[in-house]
Amino acid sequence: MSSEQHSDKEYLSRDQVQDRLLQILLYFDGYCKEHGLRYWIAAGTLLGAVRHKGFIPWDDDVDVMMPRSDFEKLMTSFNDPGNRFFLTDWNNSPISNPFPKLCDRQVFLESWGYEGVCDENLWVDIFPVDGAPDSFSEYQRWKKADRRLLYIAWAQTRKSQRLISKVAKKVVKPISKIFITYQKCMELINNRWKKIPFDESRFATCVGCDLNAKGYSYFPRECFNGSEQVEFCSHLLPAPKDYRKILEVTYGDYLSLPPEEERVDHGTKVWLA
Template sequence: MPDAIESDFKYLTLDELQYELLEMLLKFDTFCKEHELRYSLDSGTLLGAVRHKGFIPWDDDLDVNMPRPDYERLLSIQSELPEGMHIINAKNSRFAYGFSKLCTDAIRAQEPSYEGSVDEMLWIDIFPTDGLPSNDSEAEMVWKRVHNATRQNIWASVNHQPEHGIRKFIKVVGGTLFRLGKPQERMLSAISEAASNPGYENAERVGCFVGSGGKFWSLPKNAYEKTVTLEFEGHLLPCMGCWDEFLTKLYGDYMQLPPETQRQTHCLKAWRV
C-alpha cells in the first residue's frame, strides 16, 4: 500500500487516535457478543478502566485478551469481521510476535521498529490466554522458553535503526545470527507446545505466554473467567474477575501514577488513508 503524500494528510492527534481506537473496540465488542466469544480488557487498557475509567491519558493503544479456545475461534471466523477490519499475526504477515492484531483498513499507524518492513494499520492487540501447569515455577519455565523464542524472532525481524549505541549493535548482530535458525518457526512451535500442555480446558491456572509487557503472570482460571464489567470511556466492557490481582502482578501499586518520564507511548505516527 503506497504511503500518502505528506501534503495530503495530517497525523492524528492523541485524542483523535483514542477516538478511533474506541470505535474499533466497540465494534470488536459487538462482534464478540454476536459470536459468543469471551474476552477481557488487558494490560494498560484494563489499568485505564480501573484507574481512569477509560484510556490512560497518554496511551495510544488498546489491549484485550481471550481464552485460547475463543482466540482460535476468532481466527477461524475472521472472514466475518466487520467490513474494513482484518487480523494480522505471525502466520499471515511479517509481524514478529505470537499474538494477533485486529486492524482497520482506514488508518495507517506506523511504529518506528516496523518502518520499512510492515505497513501497519491502526490496531488492537489481542492476546491469547493459555492454561498453565499448576506449579508456578514450572509454568514460569515454560513462559521463559516461549519468551526467549519470541525475543529471538523479534530481533531477527524488526528494524533496529531507532536503537542507539551498544544496544543497537547487539540487536543487529543478534538478529543476524537468529535469522539463521528459522526463528519464526521456533517461536510458533514453542507457543503451540506451551498452549497444549496442559491446554486451556484442562488447566486450573491461566496466563499469557506472549504478552503483558514481558512479564509472567498466573491466575486461577475460575477467577479469570468470572467476568465483570468496568466502565471504559462511558461504556461497560468485560474484564476478568480477578483484575485487582492481575494489575498488582503487572504494575504493583497500580493506582499510583508513574513519573512523567515513564509515561511512554508507542511513538507511532497515524494518518487516514
C-alpha cells in the same frame, strides 16, 4: 491536542487515536457478542477502565484477551462483511509477536522497530489465555524460553536503534534463519502454552501480555470464572471476575499513578488512509 502535520501526512493527535481505537474495540465487542465468544479487556486497557474509566490519558493502544478455545474460533472464522477490519499475525506479517491484531484499514500506523519494514494499520492486540503450570518456577522457565525465541524473531524482523544491537543483528539474523524462522518461533511459543487447557487448569497466563509489563502474567484460574462489566469511555465492557487480583499481580499498586517520566506512549505515528 490537535493533529500534527508532517511532510504529506497529517498525524492524528492522541485523542483522535484513542477515538479510532475505541471504534475498533467496540466493533470487536459487538462481534464477540454476536458470535458467543468470551473475551475480556486486558493489560493497560483494563487498568485504564478501573483507574480512569477509559483510556490511560497517555496510552495509545488497546488490549483484549480470550480463552484459547474462543481465540481459535475467532482466528478460523473471523469475517467483516464491510471489509474494514481484518486480523493479522506472524503468518501474514513480519511483526513478530506471539499474538494477532485486529486492524482497521481506514487508519495507517508506523510503530517503533518496523518503520519501512512493512505497512501497518491501527490495531487492537488480542492475547490468548492458556493454562499455566502449577509451579511458578516452571512458569518462569517457560517464559525464559519464550524470551529466547522472541529475541531470535525480533533479530530477523525488527529494525535496531543502538549500534551494538545493529552489529548483533547482522550476526544473528542470517545464522538464525538457517535453523528457524520467526514464524516458527511464534508457533513454538503458542504450542508450548496450549499444552495446558485453560478451562481445566489451576493457573492461567495471558500469552504475550507480559512482554513489557513490570509484573508477570501468572494468575489463579479462578480469576477468570466469569465476567464483570466495567466502564470504559461510557461503555460497559467485560473484565475478568477478579480483575483486581489480575491488576495487582501485573502492576502492583495499580490505583496510584506512575512517576511523570513513566507516563509515555508507544511512540507510534498514526494517520488516516
